[in-house]
Amino acid sequence: MTRVDIIQIAYLVASILFIMGLKGLTRPKTAVRGNQLGALGMLVAIAATLAYQEVLDYKVIAGGIAIGTVIGVLLATRVQMTKMPELVAMFNGLGGGASALVAAAEFYKHSGNPDLVIEFTTATVASVLIGGVTFTGSLVAFGKLNGSLRDLRLPKHHIYNMVVGLAVLGLGAWFCAVPETSGAFWAVAGISLFFGIMLTVPIGGGDMPVVIALLNSMSGLAATATGFVVGNTVLIIAGSLVGASGLILTAIMCKAMDRKIFDVLFGEFAPTGGGPDADEIYAGKIKATSGDELAMVMESCRSVMIVPGYGMAVAQAQHAVRDLSNLLESRGVDVSFGIHPVAGRMPGHMNVLLAEADIDYDKLLDLDQSNSAIQQTDVAIVIGANDVVNPMAREPSGPISGMPIINVDQATTVVVIKRSLSPGYAKIPNPLFAANNTLMFFGDAKKAMQELTAAIKDL
Amino acid sequence: MITFLTIFMLAVFVGFEVITKVPPTLHTPLMSGSNAISGIALVGAILVSGAADPNTATWIGLGAVIFATINVVGGFLVTHRMLDMFKKKD
Numbered sequence: 001m002t003r004v005d006i007i008q009i010a011y012l013v014a015s016i017l018f019i020m021g022l023k024g025l026t027r028p029k030t031a032v033r034g035n036q037l038g039a040l041g042m043l044v045a046i047a048a049t050l051a052y053q054e055v056l057d058y059k060v061i062a063g064g065i066a067i068g069t070v071i072g073v074l075l076a077t078r079v080q081m082t083k084m085p086e087l088v089a090m091f092n093g094l095g096g097g098a099s100a101l102v103a104a105a106e107f108y109k110h111s112g113n114p115d116l117v118i119e120f121t122t123a124t125v126a127s128v129l130i131g132g133v134t135f136t137g138s139l140v141a142f143g144k145l146n147g148s149l150r151d152l153r154l155p156k157h158h159i160y161n162m163v164v165g166l167a168v169l170g171l172g173a174w175f176c177a178v179p180e181t182s183g184a185f186w187a188v189a190g191i192s193l194f195f196g197i198m199l200t201v202p203i204g205g206g207d208m209p210v211v212i213a214l215l216n217s218m219s220g221l222a223a224t225a226t227g228f229v230v231g232n233t234v235l236i237i238a239g240s241l242v243g244a245s246g247l248i249l250t251a252i253m254c255k256a257m258d259r260k261i262f263d264v265l266f267g268e269f270a271p272t273g274g275g276p277d278a279d280e281i282y283a284g285k286i287k288a289t290s291g292d293e294l295a296m297v298m299e300s301c302r303s304v305m306i307v308p309g310y311g312m313a314v315a316q317a318q319h320a321v322r323d324l325s326n327l328l329e330s331r332g333v334d335v336s337f338g339i340h341p342v343a344g345r346m347p348g349h350m351n352v353l354l355a356e357a358d359i360d361y362d363k364l365l366d367l368d369q370s371n372s373a374i375q376q377t378d379v380a381i382v383i384g385a386n387d388v389v390n391p392m393a394r395e396p397s398g399p400i401s402g403m404p405i406i407n408v409d410q411a412t413t414v415v416v417i418k419r420s421l422s423p424g425y426a427k428i429p430n431p432l433f434a435a436n437n438t439l440m441f442f443g444d445a446k447k448a449m450q451e452l453t454a455a456i457k458d459l
Numbered sequence: 460m461i462t463f464l465t466i467f468m469l470a471v472f473v474g475f476e477v478i479t480k481v482p483p484t485l486h487t488p489l490m491s492g493s494n495a496i497s498g499i500a501l502v503g504a505i506l507v508s509g510a511a512d513p514n515t516a517t518w519i520g521l522g523a524v525i526f527a528t529i530n531v532v533g534g535f536l537v538t539h540r541m542l543d544m545f546k547k548k549d
Contacts (some may be wrong), residue, residue: 068528
């Protein structure tokens with residue numbers, strides 16, 4: 001058996017570990033083990049790669065790994081749980097960026113060679129295109145999530161995107177046909193970076209979970225393409241697994257919003273033309289409440305469902321929510337949490353925050369479970385969520401028509417904690433706020449929770 | 460080439476089969492854990508930056524090594540941290 005055979009067998013072992021790891025990550029009981037198996041697979045793959053005969057000098061590699069490890073450890077251990085979407089976006093981008101850089105370096109070695117085979121050129125173009133778009137797209141997503149970038153949609157934005165997309169494909173095809181035109185390759189690389197920005201600058205807010213899941217998938221596919229470039233099976237296998245898992249998440253997110261991936265990337269919510277405007281819906285029907293009044297409403301209730309949204313994350317209210325939940329439970333109230341799949345800014349965002357606050361995940365209900373429990377619920381408390389509880393989704397027509405929502409309006413009393421009546425991402429008014437059984441508690445989610453908790457304690 | 464394409468297609472199908480049902484609680488950990496796996500680009504990065512006489516390709520490769528290592532190390536660690544919170548109550 002040659003050295004290369006042994007390396008290939010190690011890659012096979014690593015691939016099996018990745019598959020078992022991902023499988024483990026789909027069940028709560030096996031998730032920790034799954035993540036460890038994935039890490040072990042990575043270790044095996046890296047150790048095997050270092051044994052390659054072509055790897056002659058370890059100084060650069062060791063330096064890079066040392067720098068990357070320090071930064072990675074610092075990021076992973078210091079980040080606050082409310083900042084998870086930003087971190088995931090950044091890691092997606094780095095993965096995509098790394099794949100694109102590998103393809104670029106590999107091409108640079110052969111730059112100007114007219115005899116490059118079509119398999120190599122196609123794979124290199126695919127790798128820098130997918131990796132480049134993932135890199136800058138993730139950076140834009142990161143900027144939006146931490147609030148430093150605003151949504152920007154140029155007039156006819158989707159037309160520009162199509163032009164840029166066609167340009168990059170055209171240049172890529174040119175390079176594949178005439179491999180000695182290095183300029184075409186570098187142009188593909190540059191335009192891919194620009195394309196990533198163009199695609200993501202108009203998307204924000206409520207569509208973020210879809211974008212993050214899609215970028216996750218693309219970071220895997222970029223690694224696959226790079227696998228074709230360097231002729232390495234473990235890259236192809238691991239990348240494809242990640243690509244598939246990201247696509248599954250993307251599909252789940254799209255279904256939860258009743259949106260098609262094409263509309264998220266290239267379209268926007270249909271204009272609200274003809275629908276009732278906010279003043280018409282809200283005029284004279286909004287009942288504002290206070291912590292003390294709410295405490296009295298809740299004094300005799302038996303069951304409470306808390307429906308969190310992005311507002312809970314912004315206000316970092318998860319611990320205050322836990323305190324309220326514990327207090328209510330100590331008074332014999334049955335407390336559950338209704339979690340909409342796209343609440344927050346990434347898949348599973350609310351689950352992570354509530355877990356950080358030590359809330360048992362058995363209390364977390366998914367969309368269907370929430371909707372079957374809501375009719376027997378005395379008080380539904382909506383914390384910083386809007387579109388995912390907007391009854392307009394049940395109307396036959398309208399911008400969010402058909403989107404599955406948590407029907408909080410079917411609870412006996414609804415309390416909405418929100419800073420103002422401003423619309424959510426879909427930019428439409430929410431008739432829930434004006435419903436007969438709704439009380440609006442205006443304010444920051446954390447302060448509101450604390451006021452309510454204090455008021456209930458004083459009962 | 461055909462072998463690589465075969466491996467690619469089969470791996471995609473394995474991926475879809477293995478991750479059929481994911482409970483919402485695990486959406487984020489699955490994403491960050493799988494994301495750490497996409498740092499497998501590190502293998503490619505090592506291959507392009509191990510030349511005996513460092514040249515421009517080596518330096519591009521160094522960038523790739525750093526990016527991919529952050530992705531791998533940070534990704535697995537933060538996933539572990541998250542999963543730790545999930546099981547704390549047991």
